[in-house]
Amino acid sequence: MKYFLTSALVRGLVGQIVTTWLSYSLIRSFRMTVEGWTVPEVGLDEPAVVLACIIGLFGFLLSCGVVTDWLKMMAGHKPHLKHGAQGRPGWTRYVNIDVNHKVIGIQYGLNSIFILLIGGLLAILFRLELAMPGLQFLQSGDQYNTLFSAHGIIMIAAIFAGVGAMTNYLGPVLIGASDMAFPRLNAFSYWVGVPSAVILLAGIFLGGWDTGWVGYPTHSTTTKMIGVQMFLLGFYLNGFSSIASGLNMVVTAVYMRAKGMSYFRMPIFVWAAVAASILQATTTQTVGVALTMVVAQRTLGMNFFTPILDPELLAAGVPAGDPILFQHIFWFYSHPAVYVWILPGLGIISELLPVFTRKPLFGYKWIALSSVGIALVGMLVWAHHMLTSSMPPTWKIPFMLSTLLVAVPTGVKFFSWLATIWEGKMRFPTPMLFVLGSISVFLLGGLSGPILGTIGTDMHLHDTYFVVGHFHATVFGGFVFPFFAAIYYWFPKMTGKMYDELLGKIHFWIMVPGFWVMSLLQMRVGVLGMRRRIADYGPDLGIQVEQALITVATLAIGWSVLIMIYNLVSSVRKTELAPENPWESRSPEFLAPSPLPEFNYLAPIEVVGEPYDYGLEGATYAVVPTPAGD
Template sequence: AIFIGIAGMANYLIPLMIGAEDMAFPRLNAFGFWIGVPGIVLLLLSLLLKWDSGWTLYPPLSLTGSVGYQLVFYAVYAVGLSSIVGSLNLIATMLLLRAPGMSLFRMPIFCWGVLGASLIQLTETQLIGSAMLMLSVERSIGMSFFSPDSSDIGGLLGGDPLLFQHLFWFYSHPVVYVWVLPGLGIISEILPVFARKPLFGYRWVALSSIAIALLGMLVWGHHMFASGYASQLRIWFMLSTMLIAIPTGVKFFSWLGTLWGGKLSFPTPMLFVLGAISIFLIGGLSGPILATVTTDLFLTDTYFVVGHFHATIFGGFVFPFFAALYYWYPKVTGRMYNERLGQMHFWLMTPAFWVMSIGQMSAGMMGMRRRIVDYDPALSVDGIQMAVTIAGFAIALSILLMIQNLLTSAEVGPIAGPNPWHSRSPEWQLPSPVPEHSFSTPITIVGEPYDYGLSGSQYVDLGVPVGNN
């Protein structure tokens, strides 16, 4: 669902935000979509065939189980190919199809987040695809890559299961930034609109997205502190993981600087942006605890990791994604959502999430393991788990409220007009909903993207009306 949300937003918004008529390679885009569909179908079918190694697919379990594993390997390979094709298309679109006058440092900041995520997808996904291919070959013909004793599948000796962990996490940690970087871009995109102030430190924020993408490729080993790899490498992975706090901190200082002294308004998109900042802060502060070798050895595979992950993903993507849904909803549908229901969604979901995430971290600190079917009552986490469960249902209820709001408003919501938020971004200079092949007449970029509140500033020069009314 997260991949679909990211790909959908990026493919819809990137051409509009850079003044392009379409994606660079529309047919390649269609291929990327349709190759992903059978991958998703295979993944769902595999659930019916009893594969029990968990989502990490660690050998030797994934080498000796049911045929369901084979479907998972093919599914991951297909979805990975889809993401590589999509990332290549997005990179080409942003580098080649920007409107006249739009230099890289005049692009909307959301584009920088997508650019960083696309670089990760393009360079890292091959590793997980290769790992799936190696697992498939080892299962099929016994060529040993990962199993130290492949006699049970008729193969040769000498594989290394630790090799699979390196290949798996070399992709699967950076993929977190594939989710988070566009989300952080959404925060930086929406915040100046409702603060009516320029984005503080635009260039540093743009470069921080690329820095996070590059550093994210070097830190996978912190997932494996307890696996037994060479102990001297632990220090490197610990330090490199903590280095990511520097470009991430740049974003936080930018957000605080943008809010400071602004003329703030608080519609639903702004509330979700502020909620995202506060939640992502907790996700970030809990990160060094797991990046430090000594504490990670005690907390690895506990519910503390689950709580940290939820805080990072909800703050880095889920809350920004909801902010984006409400923010660009008038542009997509031409109608406004119900603001009261939007606020109810936020105020129901946010406290429920805090209860869920902090409860998970607390249970983990008390020794509760993850991936265990039953738990020792002596841990005394029953009350915490009940609170976490109720909070999870409250979050689900709030999302149902949002779905009802958006579906109903598409039919009966008030007409929004082309630019209800008074944004400077190119997509908001078009009619709502956006016509097909929007910028048939090119626009020109003549200023900075976030000079809100500065008299006489202009970002987009339309020249003549664009689109078809």
């Protein structure tokens, strides 16, 4: 307990709350003394909230100590990287600043699952509301709007944390490196996400917001619910985490590969992670601009997005704002963001299939390049979210074509997976089940894509539950299920213990069918006319049965995740050790001791062959130094 209360996490949170509160009161009182500035008597003072949240972030960073080393460097010192638990019990590493990528990866993972549960809880709340027509227990549309908006952005934060978990834990291990290229920056990426999550969650309680996670102006610039500011800031600050971890991963993969590991000998997951990281490190900046603009318009009255203008300015020929501008800048990031989530997930699928089919990955180079292809095409399709906007047809048509083009690299992945499975000697432990589940669910997402990409059909389907079903299938198939597969697969590597196979299978057999029901029925009600983001729907649509079933499926998914958490927690406490290489994998990390040592390998490893040569007699991938007898 003593260790917990003095941990970086607690220090940071206390620091954040204290500095936010102090600066809020100071700024508010200052604003009251200035003539001409109106400060509401009751309720929150919006500009003060914005500034206080930003200052609170610095409060967190300074008091948790993640920037201490950098401050020392600025002062001219050369601080060493601190490795290990610093004389405290082992578990304290996970609540303190630690530069080891495996610790950070697990921190990300725990954070991801924790936020995932909060987001899931919100989803279950509003699914219960939607189970029947009529407002059941929510009091107003505002409450519903806050719930689904928060569900959206919180799940996104959880997914980014999950991507961070996979790339951080696996990236350096798979390429035979000791750590990321910039360990301190890596810790910063994780820790800056914590205060941003706090700000997001606080937004729910301090007013809430009703803009959805997209926050389109002019709704977001005019809504009275000032939780929208916390949403914008929390979203924005999470961007720092994305950018920093993205460029960290790219540099790591370029410079820290083991001897003999050419680019086309990297494990396939690393290709996917690098493709995702490039998107993360670049496009995130544009959403930052979009969010800043909304904050600036709300607090400083800078007119970026309102087409309404002062008549005097208008008469002089000064242009007004345009809400479409936001949609362009926003989707330039937010479409590739989806690829940031799914590319690592698809990488996990490609990584695990050969192990469980005992066959080489079919068309390694094609899969590797298809990841890069998806990333590049992904930067050119953003405006397909705006096919019903006022964008001229000359813009819509190219975006329709580029959108359809995404199907090509995605198809390459599917066909290569099928060819990998064909004639394999398949084994079905839980990770493999989740891999197959991912393929099936991602297929639902993929197949419902082109129909949303052609303008005619999108005019009917845009902003309906069809879209909701489509992206949930994409994100579950592309991220959530592969993430779970990865957790089960590398659990013995992370902890040295084996999870419970039966509970894992129960988790799978509840969650995947549950998800099919949910996603397919969401698509069905969307086709029938159910719009997105509505607190209530008419009985005239005739979709009560479907809605009730969706709610039941959602509850099933929620319970199955709890089963997984119980499974993992109880398995960690087991005393029995897992086998060294439970999956008979060729991957180098399974040739090293579990859990991995501080620097992953006892000495630099050397790659001497292809990564997935299952079934080839005498083929070796990597030479890994075995632990000495001490």
